[in-house]
Amino acid sequence: MAGNIEVIVCPDAQGVARRAAGIFAALIRSKPSAAIGLATGSTPEQTYAELARLHRTEHLSFAKVTSFNLDEYWGLDGDHDQSYRHFMNTKLFSHVDIRPWNTRVLNGRAANPQLECQAFETQILSVGGVDLWLLGIGGNGHIAFNEPGSPVDSRTRLVSLTPSTIAANSDGRFFKDPAEVPRCALSAGIGTIREARQLMLLATGSKKAAAIAAAVEGPFTPDCPASLLQDHPSCTFIVDREAAAGLRSH
Numbered sequence: 483m484a485g486n487i488e489v490i491v492c493p494d495a496q497g498v499a500r501r502a503a504g505i506f507a508a509l510i511r512s513k514p515s516a517a518i519g520l521a522t523g524s525t526p527e528q529t530y531a532e533l534a535r536l537h538r539t540e541h542l543s544f545a546k547v548t549s550f551n552l553d554e555y556w557g558l559d560g561d562h563d564q565s566y567r568h569f570m571n572t573k574l575f576s577h578v579d580i581r582p583w584n585t586r587v588l589n590g591r592a593a594n595p596q597l598e599c600q601a602f603e604t605q606i607l608s609v610g611g612v613d614l615w616l617l618g619i620g621g622n623g624h625i626a627f628n629e630p631g632s633p634v635d636s637r638t639r640l641v642s643l644t645p646s647t648i649a650a651n652s653d654g655r656f657f658k659d660p661a662e663v664p665r666c667a668l669s670a671g672i673g674t675i676r677e678a679r680q681l682m683l684l685a686t687g688s689k690k691a692a693a694i695a696a697a698v699e700g701p702f703t704p705d706c707p708a709s710l711l712q713d714h715p716s717c718t719f720i721v722d723r724e725a726a727a728g729l730r731s732h
């Protein structure tokens with residue numbers, strides 16, 4: 483099954499961001515009411531800065547766009563400075579003309595996590611599905627918070643984070659101490675993600691090289707959640723040279 487994923491290798495992280503933002507911009511220009519899927523983490527930050535620039539200087543409008551975010555830490559309020567809602571507000575939403583009520587980030591403090599996850603799935607269906615979902619990748623191959631072992635048909639749900647993900651997210655970029663990182667999260671499932679019409683996964687830096695090689699050229703297996711995108715009809719990985727270093731074919 484390996485081989486279906488298109489890989490674009492850019493010289494550096496800025497090149498990755500420009501390419502990714504260009505793909506978003508083309509979609510939104512051809513379909514102003516597009517439903518887009520978004521991700522958090524360090525990797526997409528430059529892409530969001532580039533989208534904000536396109537909005538400011540090239541009239542790219544998000545006024546009719548609906549967005550869905552991949553995940554949220556369980557137990558954090560949207561106004562907590564490490565919540566993914568806060569990340570999205572500060573990195574993208576406040577810099578473009580997207581309507582706040584059209585931005586959907588899972589509520590990490592919902593009274594009933596199961597109902598919250600079902601409502602999220604229903605909202606995706608109600609807009610006709612996601613046109614293009616942006617993804618990052620964890621060093622262990624996770625996508626959203628679908629850790630190794632997550633089933634290919636998993637839906638949006640409450641999940642536990644692995645020690646390696648807790649460590650990666652408390653290396654000073656986000657949380658300062660592993661003890662501060664929530665142990666659980668709400669995450670779109672792999673099945674939820676696979677239903678998007680187009681997928682675009684970004685990776686930069688040598689820490690992602692092994693995960694990218696496993697996802698693109700390794701077996702189709704829940705041991706590497708990103709490999710479960712191999713049979714998607716339209717999945718592109720946009721990576722820099724360092725993240726591509728483990729690929730045999732590049």
Ligand code: GLP
Pocket residue numbers: 521522523524525526552553617618619620621625626627647651
């Ligand atoms: C987190 C997020 C993922 C993200 C990953 C990689 O665990 N839940 O969606 O892809 O981290 O993040 P980074 O881009 O910071 O390496």
